[in-house]
Amino acid sequence: MAVREKVFDVIIRCFKRHGAEVIDTPVFELKETLTGKYGEDSKLIYDLKDQGGELLSLRYDLTVPFARYLAMNKLTNIKRYHIAKVYRRDNPAMTRGRYREFYQCDFDIAGNFDPMIPDAECLKIMCEILSSLQIGDFLVKVNDRRILDGMFAICGVSDSKFRTICSSVDKLDKVSWEEVKNEMVGEKGLAPEVADRIGDYVQQHGGVSLVEQLLQDPKLSQNKQALEGLGDLKLLFEYLTLFGIDDKISFDLSLARGLDYYTGVIYEAVLLQTPAQAGEEPLGVGSVAAGGRYDGLVGMFDPKGRKVPCVGLSIGVERIFSIVEQRLEALEEKVRTTETQVLVASAQKKLLEERLKLVSELWDAGIKAELLYKKNPKLLNQLQYCEEAGIPLVAIIGEQELKDGVIKLRSVTSREEVNVRREDLVEEIKRRTGQPLRIC
Amino acid sequence: MAERAALEELVKLQGERVRGLKQQKASAELIEEEVGKLLKLKAQLGPDESKQKFVLKTPKGTRDYSPRQMAVREKVFDVIIRCFKRHGAEVIDTPVFELKETLMGKYGEDSKLIYDLKDQGGELLSLRHDLTVPFARYLAMNKLTNIKRYHIAKVYRRDNPAMTRGRYREFYQCDFDIAGNFDPMIPDAECLKIMCEILSSLQIGDFLVKVNDRRILDGMFAICGVSDSKFRTICSSVDKLDKVSWEEVKNEAVLLQTPAQAGEEPLGVGSVAAGGRYDGLVGMFDPKGRKVPCVGLSIGVERIFSIVEQRLEALEEKVRTTETQVLVASAQKKLLEERLKLVSELWDAGIKAELLYKKNPKLLNQLQYCEEAGIPLVAIIGEQELKDGVIKLRSVTSREEVNVRREDLKTGQNGDFNFYYGYFIDYYWQKWPDTTPFSYKALGA
Numbered sequence: 001m002a003v004r005e006k007v008f009d010v011i012i013r014c015f016k017r018h019g020a021e022v023i024d025t026p027v028f029e030l031k032e033t034l035t036g037k038y039g040e041d042s043k044l045i046y047d048l049k050d051q052g053g054e055l056l057s058l059r060y061d062l063t064v065p066f067a068r069y070l071a072m073n074k075l076t077n078i079k080r081y082h083i084a085k086v087y088r089r090d091n092p093a094m095t096r097g098r099y100r101e102f103y104q105c106d107f108d109i110a111g112n113f114d115p116m117i118p119d120a121e122c123l124k125i126m127c128e129i130l131s132s133l134q135i136g137d138f139l140v141k142v143n144d145r146r147i148l149d150g151m152f153a154i155c156g157v158s159d160s161k162f163r164t165i166c167s168s169v170d171k172l173d174k175v176s177w178e179e180v181k182n183e184m185v186g187e188k189g190l191a192p193e194v195a196d197r198i199g200d201y202v203q204q205h206g207g208v209s210l211v212e213q214l215l216q217d218p219k220l221s222q223n224k225q226a227l228e229g230l231g232d233l234k235l236l237f238e239y240l241t242l243f244g245i246d247d248k249i250s251f252d253l254s255l256a257r258g259l260d261y262y263t264g265v266i267y268e269a270v271l272l273q274t275p276a277q278a279g280e281e282p283l284g285v286g287s288v289a290a291g292g293r294y295d296g297l298v299g300m301f302d303p304k305g306r307k308v309p310c311v312g313l314s315i316g317v318e319r320i321f322s323i324v325e326q327r328l329e330a331l332e333e334k335v336r337t338t339e340t341q342v343l344v345a346s347a348q349k350k351l352l353e354e355r356l357k358l359v360s361e362l363w364d365a366g367i368k369a370e371l372l373y374k375k376n377p378k379l380l381n382q383l384q385y386c387e388e389a390g391i392p393l394v395a396i397i398g399e400q401e402l403k404d405g406v407i408k409l410r411s412v413t414s415r416e417e418v419n420v421r422r423e424d425l426v427e428e429i430k431r432r433t434g435q436p437l438r439i440c
Numbered sequence: 441m442a443e444r445a446a447l448e449e450l451v452k453l454q455g456e457r458v459r460g461l462k463q464q465k466a467s468a469e470l471i472e473e474e475v476g477k478l479l480k481l482k483a484q485l486g487p488d489e490s491k492q493k494f495v496l497k498t499p500k501g502t503r504d505y506s507p508r509q510m511a512v513r514e515k516v517f518d519v520i521i522r523c524f525k526r527h528g529a530e531v532i533d534t535p536v537f538e539l540k541e542t543l544m545g546k547y548g549e550d551s552k553l554i555y556d557l558k559d560q561g562g563e564l565l566s567l568r569h570d571l572t573v574p575f576a577r578y579l580a581m582n583k584l585t586n587i588k589r590y591h592i593a594k595v596y597r598r599d600n601p602a603m604t605r606g607r608y609r610e611f612y613q614c615d616f617d618i619a620g621n622f623d624p625m626i627p628d629a630e631c632l633k634i635m636c637e638i639l640s641s642l643q644i645g646d647f648l649v650k651v652n653d654r655r656i657l658d659g660m661f662a663i664c665g666v667s668d669s670k671f672r673t674i675c676s677s678v679d680k681l682d683k684v685s686w687e688e689v690k691n692e693a694v695l696l697q698t699p700a701q702a703g704e705e706p707l708g709v710g711s712v713a714a715g716g717r718y719d720g721l722v723g724m725f726d727p728k729g730r731k732v733p734c735v736g737l738s739i740g741v742e743r744i745f746s747i748v749e750q751r752l753e754a755l756e757e758k759v760r761t762t763e764t765q766v767l768v769a770s771a772q773k774k775l776l777e778e779r780l781k782l783v784s785e786l787w788d789a790g791i792k793a794e795l796l797y798k799k800n801p802k803l804l805n806q807l808q809y810c811e812e813a814g815i816p817l818v819a820i821i822g823e824q825e826l827k828d829g830v831i832k833l834r835s836v837t838s839r840e841e842v843n844v845r846r847e848d849l850k851t852g853q854n855g856d857f858n859f860y861y862g863y864f865i866d867y868y869w870q871k872w873p874d875t876t877p878f879s880y881k882a883l884g885a
Contacts, residue, residue, distance in 0.1 A: 001530070001531050001532060001533065004533075016762070016763045016792060017787055017790065017791070017792045017793070018787070018792075018793075018794065019762045019763075019764040019792065019793070019794035019813075019814050020717055020762065021507035021510070021761045022507060022510045022514075022761075022764055023504060023505055023506060023507060024504065024505040024510060024513075025498070025504050025505075026498050026499060026502035026503070026610050027536055027567075027594065027596075028499055028502070028610075029498070029499065030497065030498075033496075044750075046557060046558075046560070047557070047558040047560065048555060048556070048557055048567075049556040049557060049558045049559070050558070051555070051556065051598065052697065053500065053598070054500055056499050056501055058536075058557075061863060068496060069504055071496055072496040072497065072498075072504075073506075074594070080507070085536065087536075089560065089562070101536065101537075103534050111797070111798075113798065114797055114798050114799045115795035116800075117780075117795075117797040118797050121637060121782075121797075124784065128787065142742055163732075167692040239780055242777055242780040243780060243783065243784045244784055246786070289480075301496060303496075332703070337530045337531075338525070338528045338529065339525045339528075340528040346482055352626075356626075356629075358635065361639065363527070363633070366526070367526070368525060368526045368527075368528065369526070369527075370526070370527065370528035371626075373618075373620070373622030373623055373627050374622065374626075375623045375625050375626075389528075439850075
């Protein structure tokens with residue numbers, strides 16, 4: 001949980017830095033709200049039992065609820081983030097960090113704006129978050145639905161084969177072109193020449209120079225859709241350069257994932273494994289964030305079909321939790337699960353009253369303090385409690401000190417002790433723990 | 441079917457044709473002609489079956505939280521969590537559903553209010569009804585003998601929601617519990633201390649905590665002649681809180697209304713927190729029936745949200761829904777590049793900044809955006825200022841402006857921007873109405 005809190009803290013700071021509002025939606029939606037939005041994946045939706053009321057289903061993602069929220073409140077623009085659990089009746093491969101209940105962190109900008117500015121901000125946010133999390137080097141692959149459409153069209157892929165060819169091409173980040181080609185030709189009935197033409201394109205990746213090169217491509221430049229996509233990507237790269245993140249972005253023609261509701265730019269961030277030998281290409285080890293533009297979704301909810309263009313991203317936090325947890329284990333770093341600053345302890349028996357009074361004073365002054373729930377605890381046990389929980393300070397009440405009007409303040413790690421006057425104790429603790437002295 | 445599909449295809453193509461013509465700004469007559477064709481085709485298609493004819497709504501008894509409601513919620517949770525942390529509590533989370541058998545038999549009459557999941561071939565599941573039973577399951581499952589934990593999450597009850605009284609079918613609970621064998625009443629006392637700290641910090645009015653003990657009730661009913669069989673009914677008449685059967689101590693915090701006339705007893709206007717000791721629950725989960733004594737409390741946050749929201753409305757207080765500190769604006773056209781560069785520098789320095797998603801926005805619109813969102817500062821880029829190497833920093837409320845050197849606005853915590861920001865922010869807080877719903881000054885929160 002401590003890991004989770006830290007990760008969310010980084011992510012939420014970033015969203016807030018970019019001026020996002022936050023919303024929340026119910027864990028379940030009307031079944032009809034979710035119907036027809038997820039294609040084949042619909043069979044993975046958890047339904048609630050029909051108990052005589054409305055038919056309900058647990059939310060499958062945060063995007064469809066967002067579109068429902070926009071349409072329901074007739075909003076034409078909003079910049080919002082939403083962090084919540086979603087539910088999928090997957091066959092969980094728990095080792096790969098896939099669960100049936102898991103967190104999604106979504107950020108979306110809805111509204112009619114000048115092209116590519118919000119899209120660029122989404123990519124900037126993705127890069128800021130992944131950098132701040134310090135989970136290693138990463139790369140953001142970018143492509144565009146219209147470029148894919150156009151490319152497949154000019155290669156000779158029929159509309160009916162579009163989706164299935166897409167999912168083959170998308171495997172290029174994990175398997176070789178040979179395997180992908182075999183799947184397309186052997187399993188999906190694609191003509192070999194068509195596959196070859198596809199291969200010429202999808203194995204390419206690069207920066208803005210690749211965009212320019214394709215704009216000059218004799219066949220691709222004849223396709224209106226592809227041209228639109230390429231034009232937008234060119235503009236996007238200009239903005240990304242101004243944002244200082246162009247070195248993290250790769251225009252990758254094999255990026256074809258999750259295309260159901262994307263209508264324009266699509267992107268995916270992968271962590272790079274350090275290459276085993278110098279000179280090798282870094283391999284992606286899996287996606288940690290993804291997103292894109294989806295201009296048609298809200299219109300599916302609006303009774304008049306009114307469109308609200310949207311672009312957004314989703315951070316794959318569950319994968320990030322695993323990675324951070326693994327790192328902590330490797331480093332053997334102790335993770336504190338509480339924030340307690342001082343334990344109020346007693347050195348002899350019959351001092352419970354004093355402890356209760358003192359701990360209450362500390363709480364009232366805003367200091368994070370605890371005491372053992374024992375009338376007459378041994379000092380050793382109290383010190384041990386501090387060591388296990390990582391509590392840095394002990395305030396020890398003793399008979400002699402009481403007479404002298406002082407409390408013994410001890411550092412758990414260094415074991416240094418100092419007598420502090422009772423009335424100065426709060427200030428001294430705050431000073432040592434770096435807390436502001438004024439209560440404000 | 442095939443005919444219909446072909447027709448739909450024609451409609452789609454014609455629709456694209458019309459859109460294309462409009463984009464190309466073709467002649468009005470041509471557009472009209474093509475639109476006419478489109479409408480004829482659509483008419484042939486008949487009533488549009490593909491359009492979903494459902495009502496856009498959230499399920500009964502549930503609601504979305506708008507940004508404004510979230511702002512209230514975040515502040516309330518912040519006060520509560522600070523308090524729990526101040527008392528050294530860890531935090532856990534559990535799944536939204538449990539095995540049906542885990543929840544069965546724990547809620548008495550309320551069991552019919554549990555949401556079940558459909559049998560889809562796997563385990564039978566139900567949505568959690570509270571956070572206490574999952575906690576007991578967690579303790580027994582992990583063989584824990586002691587823990588001090590808080591848990592804030594939504595729970596689900598198929599109530600008939602009286603929405604005006606803030607009762608929903610999906611609502612938050614904030615639970616704090618101390619489990620373990622300890623010397624008597626110390627943890628119990630700390631729970632009550634926590635309840636009082638939280639209700640004071642929230643500043644929602646005077647409150648009173650009522651305390652009783654199940655053993656006293658038992659004894660009292662016995663000597664009054666209430667038979668064992670009538671005990672539970674009498675109890676629930678006496679007490680309307682729906683909770684797992686508390687065995688020993690039960691307490692309840694109620695908000696007090698200021699009495700109409702001096703000398704009157706303050707009236708409770710409703711419970712905002714409750715809790716007690718429950719030593720037998722974990723034993724119901726443990727295979728050997730091993731008991732783990734527990735004492736805890738639950739804060740009724742939904743009621744508190746309502747109260748705070750009502751107060752804000754009454755005071756007509758403006759609540760900010762973002763934390764943006766500065767808008768990066770341009771005074772003339774063709775300055776998008778400069779804006780993008782500057783806003784990026786500010787983000788990289790950790791400053792909360794925004795820009796309008798327009799290539800050439802009007803300065804007036806940018807200032808208006810700041811006023812509506814409550815953004816205190818604008819960093820204005822202008823042609824002349826660019827030549828002079830400065831940015832104009834302006835307070836939205838006071839309209840004071842100062843020119844800041846561009847290269848001083850660098851990344852890092854010591855740039856001039858932070859100095860000026862600090863200056864303007866102090867000024868700003870004096871001018872703008874207090875945008876925090878209530879100040880959390882008590883207890884050093």
